[in-house]
Every structure is written in C-alpha cells, then in structure tokens.
Amino acid sequence: CKSGNIDIMPRKVKGFTLIELVMVMVIISVISITIGKIMFQGFKSFNTAQSGTEVDWQGYIAIARLVNDIHDMGDPSLITSMTSTQLTFTNMSSASVSYQLSGTNLLRNSIVLARGITGLAFTYLDKNGAVTATASNIRYVTMTLTVTDDNITSSLATMVGVRGVE
Numbered sequence: 798c799k800s801g802n803i804d805i806m807p808r809k810v811k812g813f814t815l816i817e818l819v820m821v822m823v824i825i826s827v828i829s830i831t832i833g834k835i836m837f838q839g840f841k842s843f844n845t846a847q848s849g850t851e852v853d854w855q856g857y858i859a860i861a862r863l864v865n866d867i868h869d870m871g872d873p874s875l876i877t878s879m880t881s882t883q884l885t886f887t888n889m890s891s892a893s894v895s896y897q898l899s900g901t902n903l904l905r906n907s908i909v910l911a912r913g914i915t916g917l918a919f920t921y922l923d924k925n926g927a928v929t930a931t932a933s934n935i936r937y938v939t940m941t942l943t944v945t946d947d948n949i950t951s952s953l954a955t956m957v958g959v960r961g962v963e
Contacts, residue, residue: 856944856953859911864957873935916943
C-alpha cells in the first residue's frame, strides 16, 4: 500500500541473517574437523604400514644374504669365528665373510647390510640337530633376526644347511 511516495510496508530484503551465517560456519567447522580426523587417521595408518614394510624388507634382505653366504661356505671347518652374535668364515671363492651386529646395524664385512636390527642370534647344529661348538661338525645354522622401526618389531628366523657336507 502506497500513500503518496512513502512506503508504509517495508519491502522484503533479500540476504542472510547473522544467525544463518553463524550456523553455516558452525556446520562447516564440524564437517572440517571430522574430515581432518579421518584424514589424519589415514595418514597415520599409511605411515604405520610403510614402517612395517620397511621392517620386513630390512629383515628379508639380511636373511636372504645370510642364507646365500652360508650356502656358499662349502666346508664348515673354514669357520674362523662362531659365536651366538657373530659368524666369520671363508667361502668357496676363498673370500672372508663376516657377520656381526654393531649397534642396530647388521654388518657384512664391516659394511652395513641392514639397519634397525635389535637382535641377532646364531645357533650351530650338527647332523643330528644337536647344538655344537665344533666348526667341522656344523651342518645347519639357525638364525634369528629382530628388526625394529617406529615401534614396529618383526622377528625372522630360518635354518640353513651347509652345502657340500654329509
């Protein structure tokens, strides 16, 4: 209703009220926090899986190399040092091979073979499977390797037979 040039009824103003804007901001904040927590858990799971894979690879690489070298030993009487944490021998190519733990590094001939190794144990067995301290009687070597990275620990163990002996 107009009376002259003056509007008696106010026109409907288009736009948002302050309450509506605040509510939208609160809803967007809740959604953002929820998505952020989900993404954080996803990244954390990814990092844990990646650390687990690294632990496994460090262990598998070390065990595989140890197995190959022990197979190439040929004659167990060529072992020059055999303790529960160190093994030194001469292989079929007349090269000296030494394994030992230095801190958390597994060394092969003083070169780092694997990192994050927190435990290394050798056991030397004769042809009957009994523990022996005589190098010439060794027919099998058992190895236990413990690898740790980012609070993930993996233990690997294997037994390998020495080639070329009865």
